[in-house]
Amino acid sequence: AENMLWGGRFTQGLDPLMVKYNTSLPYDKIFWLQDIRGSIAFARANRAAGILTDAEFSAIEKGFEQVAEEWKTGTFVEKENDEDIHTANERRLSELLGKEVGGKLHTGRSRNEQIATDMRLWLRDELRILEGYLSDFVKCAVARAENEIDVIMPGYTHLQKAQPVRWSHWLLSHATAFTSELQRLRETTSRVNRSPLGCGALAGNSFKIDREAMARELGFEGLLYNSMNAVADRDFVLETMQWGSSFMLKISRWAEDLIIYSSLEFGFVRLADTYSTGSSLMPQKKNADSLELLRGKSGRAFGQMAGLFCTIKGLPTTYNKDLQESVEPLLDHIKTIADSMQIATGVLSTLTIHPEKMLAALAPEMLATEFADYLVRKGVPFREGHHISGRVVQLAEQKSIPMDKLTVKQLQGVDERFGEDVQSCLNYERAVELKDAVGGTSKSAVREQIAVLKEILAGK
Numbered sequence: 001a002e003n004m005l006w007g008g009r010f011t012q013g014l015d016p017l018m019v020k021y022n023t024s025l026p027y028d029k030i031f032w033l034q035d036i037r038g039s040i041a042f043a044r045a046n047r048a049a050g051i052l053t054d055a056e057f058s059a060i061e062k063g064f065e066q067v068a069e070e071w072k073t074g075t076f077v078e079k080e081n082d083e084d085i086h087t088a089n090e091r092r093l094s095e096l097l098g099k100e101v102g103g104k105l106h107t108g109r110s111r112n113e114q115i116a117t118d119m120r121l122w123l124r125d126e127l128r129i130l131e132g133y134l135s136d137f138v139k140c141a142v143a144r145a146e147n148e149i150d151v152i153m154p155g156y157t158h159l160q161k162a163q164p165v166r167w168s169h170w171l172l173s174h175a176t177a178f179t180s181e182l183q184r185l186r187e188t189t190s191r192v193n194r195s196p197l198g199c200g201a202l203a204g205n206s207f208k209i210d211r212e213a214m215a216r217e218l219g220f221e222g223l224l225y226n227s228m229n230a231v232a233d234r235d236f237v238l239e240t241m242q243w244g245s246s247f248m249l250k251i252s253r254w255a256e257d258l259i260i261y262s263s264l265e266f267g268f269v270r271l272a273d274t275y276s277t278g279s280s281l282m283p284q285k286k287n288a289d290s291l292e293l294l295r296g297k298s299g300r301a302f303g304q305m306a307g308l309f310c311t312i313k314g315l316p317t318t319y320n321k322d323l324q325e326s327v328e329p330l331l332d333h334i335k336t337i338a339d340s341m342q343i344a345t346g347v348l349s350t351l352t353i354h355p356e357k358m359l360a361a362l363a364p365e366m367l368a369t370e371f372a373d374y375l376v377r378k379g380v381p382f383r384e385g386h387h388i389s390g391r392v393v394q395l396a397e398q399k400s401i402p403m404d405k406l407t408v409k410q411l412q413g414v415d416e417r418f419g420e421d422v423q424s425c426l427n428y429e430r431a432v433e434l435k436d437a438v439g440g441t442s443k444s445a446v447r448e449q450i451a452v453l454k455e456i457l458a459g460k
């Protein structure tokens with residue numbers, strides 16, 4: 001253990017399994033670039049503070065350029081004692097520059113601040129990529145909503161036919177939910193993008209380091225203002241996972257809708273072959289695996305979130321090695337979400353819709369509310385109108401005919417206030433167009449929603 005970075009006070013080596021158990025390099029090497037950028041910023045600040053000479057700083061910067069090149073080209077040789085990415089980079093730098101200069105880099109610095117810095121830098125950039133994917137998905141839904149605004153489908157509550165709505169309205173119901181996620185994501189990114197660098201192991205930095213300058217160089221939006229919190233905190237991971245879980249919950253519900261709508265029984269939509277798979281046994285099958293995986297992977301995302309909450313909840317302040325366990329779930333979480341967003345956009349942009357099937361699935365009973373509304377317009381209190389309309393539905397059921405086959409005479413038998421014009425109620429398009437208050441399913445109301453979403457997409 002004397003050869004380890006921290007080996008000064010140790011006399012015995014680590015148990016071989018303990019070495020493996022402890023090392024994070026296999027996964028935290030993904031942060032090699034962030035770690036190097038952070039180290040260069042730190043060295044530059046130490047030059048300004050008089051800890052490093054100009055020559056030493058230049059040597060360190062050059063040395064790191066080579067280390068970066070090695071990572072980039074896959075020629076970086078990992079050594080047995082490379083515990084993590086910070087150790088590996090510093091070890092390699094010292095090999096290149098000699099221990100005299102390499103050994104000065106870490107003055108006043110702790111890996112505790114390094115890992116928090118690396119993770120935040122990496123995550124900030126990933127979240128910006130996700131913001132792009134999520135915008136693409138919402139844009140795709142909005143574009144379809146614009147193009148397919150004439151299509152009418154059954155709207156459901158309790159998965160029972162409820163009232164007719166525009167297909168666009170369904171699309172936008174999800175797009176609106178995802179737009180909240182887009183806004184949340186932007187806010188989360190800004191909180192992730194704060195600098196812990198210069199906080200030391202927990203107590204702060206003794207060498208008059210300019211934290212603001214380092215933060216600026218690394219593109220952070222600001223500083224974390226308490227050094228103990230800066231190294232103890234994994235809020236930025238937890239918040240990301242809460243956001244990610246919320247996104248996955250919504251994508252799961254979206255997928256569930258489309259799984260139902262793509263079944264033969266509904267037949268409203270058809271998935272492109274590119275996002276479906278077949279059965280090894282049943283030749284006729286075309287399964288919506290893409291959508292099922294979107295639904296399935298949501299469970300995995302929630303698990304990662306719940307797992308990290310449990311890991312962190314009992315930790316004494318400040319840094320504890322348990323925090324290393326935040327890295328792998330985060331990496332998987334981000335990958336799962338990035339993939340899911342792209343798959344969802346692929347599914348949606350290649351989806352075929354069958355408006356005639358949607359139309360055929362509309363049932364006259366879905367207009368029962370229109371009968372009640374009709375009576376309201378004749379001055380009948382809604383509660384009474386609702387009751388009368390219910391009796392109309394019952395009459396049709398007794399006669400085993402659809403509601404729209406009842407004659408005006410029969411309707412008047414239920415309530416004499418039904419006039420000849422009651423037939424106008426039996427029109428899906430009309431029912432849809434009447435819902436023209438803000439947020440409704442009429443064409444004008446749908447177009448308003450499209451305009452609102454476009455503004456948010458544009459960052460307003």
Ligand code: ARG
Pocket residue numbers: 024028084111112115321323324327
């Ligand atoms: N690999 C560690 C992590 O991911 C870096 C910090 C280690 N610090 C320490 N004092 N052991 O959390």
